[in-house]
Amino acid sequence: MLRVCCLQTAQDQVDIISLSVTPNRRPPGVATFFNPIDMALLFEIMSRYTGTGERKLYKLLLARHALNDDTLVLMISIQFDLCWDSPLSNGPQKQPKASVQLVWSSYMDPFVIGFQLNPVPMQNPGIIIASKNDSKLAKEKTKCVCALLEWILIFLFYHIALRMKPAHPIVSVCLDYWNSLVLELFEPHQDWMTSFGPRHTASVAAGNHGIPVIVAGHHFGNASGMAPRSHIAVYKALYKSFGGFAADVVAAIDQAAQDGVDIISLSITPNRRPPGVATFFNPIDMALLSAVKVGIFVVQAAGNTGPSPTSMFSFSPWIFTVGAASHDRVYSNSIFLGNNVTIPGVGLAPGTDEKKLYKLILARHALNNDTSVADDMYVGECQDASKFNKTLIKRNLLMCSYSIRFVLGLSTIKRASETAKNLSAAGVVFYMDPFVIGFQLNPVPMQKPGIIIASTNDSKILMQYYNSSLEIDAVSKKIVQFGAVAGICGGLKANYGNSAPKVMYYSARGPDPEDTLPHEADILKPNLLAPGNFIWAAWSSVGTDSVEFLGENFALMSGTSMAAPHVAGLAALIKQKFPNFSPAAIGSALSTTASLFDKSGEPIMAQRSYASPELNQSPATPFDMGSGFVNASGALNPGLVFDSGYDDYMSFLCGINGSAPVVLNYTGQNCGLYNSTVYGPDLNLPSITISKLNQSRIVQRTVQNIAQNESYSVGWTAPDGVSVKVSPTHFSINNGERQVLSVLLNATLNSSVASFGRIGLFGNQGHVINIPISVMVKISSNTSTS
Structure with a gap:
């Protein structure tokens, strides 16, 4: 959608606006008056003064462009508006x-x-x-x-x-x-x-x-x-x-x-x-x-x-x-299984009693008589305590499925934890749905003992242990005994690596x-x-960006x-x-x-x-x-x-091909005022980046000493396929002085693979200055190719 992006006159307190621009077609709609420019000008006229005579500005769509201090210019440019996230x-x-x-x-x-x-x-x-x-x-x-x-x-x-x-x-x-x-x-x-x-x-x-x-x-x-x-x-x-x-x-x-x-x-x-x-x-x-x-x-x-x-x-x-x-x-959490296997996980939660192991009860195996998986395919995510048999879950570990719905915010750890609390569970264990990949699982706060097993492979290990420990009646096919037991270690303590x-x-x-x-x-x-x-x-206690931290100050x-x-x-x-x-x-x-x-x-x-x-x-x-x-x-x-x-x-x-009218449009300044032969590598940046090195190139960098007088030696590591020479290799520089460094880069082979090096300036007072070198396409006068 076309938007007016630069309208900054009232705030500069101009008294007269001169528009040497017209639209290139009649505005569509109910009437020609209803177009962004005319509406903006009308609004400025109406809101020029408050009842007390104080000058006010109610901005429309604007971009303030710093122009010459003695020049008052109104720039109106039409640009595509982009969404930002x-x-x-x-x-x-x-x-x-x-x-x-x-x-x-x-x-x-x-x-x-x-x-x-x-x-x-x-x-x-x-x-x-x-x-x-x-x-x-x-x-x-x-x-x-x-x-x-x-x-x-x-x-x-x-x-x-x-x-x-x-x-x-x-x-x-x-x-x-x-x-x-x-x-x-x-x-x-x-x-x-x-x-x-x-x-x-x-x-x-x-x-x-x-x-x-x-x-x-x-x-x-x-x-x-x-x-x-x-x-x-x-x-x-x-x-x-x-x-x-x-x-x-x-x-x-x-x-x-x-x-x-x-x-x-x-x-x-x-x-x-x-x-x-x-x-x-x-x-x-x-x-x-x-x-x-x-x-x-x-x-x-x-x-x-x-x-x-x-x-x-x-x-x-x-x-x-x-x-x-x-x-x-890192906040490490883990669950210790009854078969002496420990599985890592995440979760800002306390652990269970370290002297006890608790029965593991899969949510889908603990439904009340009014609920079935056929009726509620997401019941395994433990979002509603009314779906479950409290007697079966009480003082045991409730196992819940972590699916893509948690990533999308349709299900939450917070609600599942509340379910476990309402059912008087000893804790809650989340195992990973195999379809959830490529998402970072973050430690979330839980008042009761809990853990999220982030790995699908580790989740399979947990489920294999759980299923192999079930005792099932041969005739009714119903579970008669839950044999899997575990304890949660807890994830409240920070570990450092x-x-x-x-x-x-x-x-x-x-x-x-x-x-x-x-x-x-x-x-x-x-x-x-x-x-x-x-x-x-x-954090905002009423913030809703992450429901897991709803009600918290951090x-x-x-x-x-x-x-x-x-x-x-x-x-x-x-x-x-x-x-x-x-x-x-x-x-x-x-x-x-x-x-x-x-x-x-x-x-x-x-x-x-x-x-x-x-x-x-x-x-x-x-x-x-x-x-x-x-x-x-x-x-x-x-x-x-x-x-x-x-x-x-x-x-x-201005050195970018075809940029002159765009620069004028954005800044109101003519590229004729500037040196348009300056390219990216010529900017005095603390890095050297060349997208295409055609045989050789010399770039210069200027440094200024803001510390005590110091002597520097220069060293470097050249990128693969490039030779580098820096001069001078030694220099002394007093406080406030500047030193120009000249860097010669030569492509030694043909390659389209980016390679990297570094220049180091080592001062005798302990200062070390690192300058990364990045060269992408390299075109050599030689015939060798990488």
Whole structure:
């Protein structure tokens, strides 16, 4: 559907609008007056002033484009609107390590992080105001006015302005849903009321320090956000019933920029690649470019579309893209069978009495006289206690089937646990339906002893033991004795291993697609890994995104949505220590200091399959993990930084074939103002990515020393099929000085298989700067082929 995406005049307080544009055909419908442009202009005239004479703006569909300060330009462009989703899946994981606490100083008093997702409720202990004086710390410039617009026939418009000033650290909340309303998708009774629904991304970045995590009556330790004293500004542009649209997301970005946020955290991605000249040219990325121009650091989730190559849904070099990794903390559960076999599983549940074994009773074998499998084919999922014989189940372990209906939300662990409780069962055991594959089973809270057996093979072992232990009457064919017994060990205790981090199978992978064909871009994506699997954080007790955590103040979730705010919070700490850092410099500090190894000192691994991901993994490449896994202490002491700015990104965009009219359409600026010979490898990024190396190429990188005077030596590992030479190989650099590095790459064989290398800068004061090299197609002057 065609949408007006750029309409930003009233907020700039112009007095006259001059439109040198006309439609290319008469608008269809009841009358020509009813078209988006005329309606927008009418609405602006009607809502220009309130009764007190105060100037108000009720936005339509907008994208604020940062133009020359002395130029007032109205740009109206027509774009295809895209649906956007949140890359989030239910699950659990890890808060920042104790080492992160060592880098907190004044806890980010001056900084505001903007989030585009449903905010958590303001009474949640993870984000509640800690001191009466904390509200004074909020930026006075952070103001958010949101409007609910309703269409009434014959040019009548009613509007409701909503202004919210919640307690620190939430300093503003804004709803942007005009496009959703126009398309008749916005449901006030559902979507408006879920504006404080279950999204815990904000508390990952800026949740309070040392908050007890209590779920289902169990204490799981204390949680802290990355930057506990930073402030949160929430901009809601997605809704439970339908997701959201690019126009509403752009409106939220625009408002965040005007409110003066320092960091934007986007736990959202488009649901398809943007069409057109290049993926970079879409309303969201171009709006974010304007945000970067005014100094806002932008973090975006990579998306949960992995593990296939080119599954990335965050595209542009001015956006810092974060993939999801595991961590060393797991909640292990297991069931011990009477035949001395132990089967692993998941479930945040207590165990049974360790001195006893309990009879196993299959749900389908414990129906009351009024129920049969023929009448209720899903009765084995244990969703209704009235279907079962309580006498048979009492003080025994109830066995329930975990089917695809649990994945779809039609059946829930919570209801099955309630069934077991109502039947006075000793506990509940979920075995896996053989058709459920490719889904991550997350530990869910259970008040009673329980376990979910995640493996179909392990479920078969359980069922074989159960069936072989039944005593069946030879004549009636009825069960006369249940012989299988077991005990549940419990999954409340965290265990720690050495194989983390590893790239999760669902985390989107590079190379970065440049268009829909696809051609690969000369841009590294993702940029970094961060904890994204099984993350504890604040939750809305009335949130319905995961019914398993309904009524709880904390939830365990998984996805790249959880990884992005870890980096957003750390970026706030970097911005505090280095207030003059540009967005690119912040990204450089995060990238060049990233870790390449897991806790055991081995290379980080990447899961390669959604089916049995632990059995299908190999060493991660930059297309899996970017520069590596986030290193909080290192990022706060990077030594050298790579910097880029708005003009560099504009030159890059203008260098794309056929991009000039698109650039003009989005920014109002002519490509003649920029160097259009700048390509992806020429951007001063902390990585080198070349989609097609035709014989040889020289790229340059400029580093600036932000630490003490230091001498560096340069080393490198060349990608397969490529020779690399870096000059100089040694240099000394004083604080504030810059050094240019020249990198010569030669293709030594013909190959279309991507290969990877790395450049290392090793300082005599302990700084180490890692620069990943990625080369895809290689065309050599030699005849050898790989």
